[in-house]
Amino acid sequence: MYFLIAVAVIAVFGVMMYNGLVRSRQMAEEAWSGIDVQLKRRADLIPNLIETVKGYAAHEKSTLDEVISRRNQAQAVPAGDVAARGAAEGLLSQALGKVIALAEAYPDLKANQNFSQLQASLETIEGDLQMARRYYNGAARDLNTKVESFPSNLIAGQFGFQKKAYFEITNEADRAVPQVKF
Numbered sequence: 001m002y003f004l005i006a007v008a009v010i011a012v013f014g015v016m017m018y019n020g021l022v023r024s025r026q027m028a029e030e031a032w033s034g035i036d037v038q039l040k041r042r043a044d045l046i047p048n049l050i051e052t053v054k055g056y057a058a059h060e061k062s063t064l065d066e067v068i069s070r071r072n073q074a075q076a077v078p079a080g081d082v083a084a085r086g087a088a089e090g091l092l093s094q095a096l097g098k099v100i101a102l103a104e105a106y107p108d109l110k111a112n113q114n115f116s117q118l119q120a121s122l123e124t125i126e127g128d129l130q131m132a133r134r135y136y137n138g139a140a141r142d143l144n145t146k147v148e149s150f151p152s153n154l155i156a157g158q159f160g161f162q163k164k165a166y167f168e169i170t171n172e173a174d175r176a177v178p179q180v181k182f
Helices: 002-056 056-078 082-104 107-111 113-148 150-156
Strands: none
Touching: 002 082, 002 107, 002 113, 002 150, 056 082, 082 107, 082 113, 082 150, 107 113, 107 150
């Protein structure tokens, strides 16, 4: 009788740990989806921003080409490769910073209402993206803790649960404020 109770308790405990792992994995995947949405919004905004800047700063072609190139590189990264996506998006952010800095050198561009709206939209998206990154990294942390902690690591290993990579900037140069020289 006690043996059956012990087996039942262990089974219920195992099911609860498994369901907790599934819940954590789903939260991490949902959080990644949030990042992906914000990155898509930013990628969709970039061509409009570039076209607006081109009219005022046509001779800054290399800066504008760099943004387009970085955008294309970021979009080419496979959806599940969090580390590579983080690196590519960091480079894109750095290039976008250079475009925004161009506005300081071109007062007419800075005063352009379309550019101002695009810049405000970009700033909003960057804020939303920062929140989505924090949420994803928290969800990844929770899943990773369960995957590595005893006794849930026994269930995680048995059913193929794996750690999630954090979405972070790995290159210190990407964290630096862009330098624009004329």
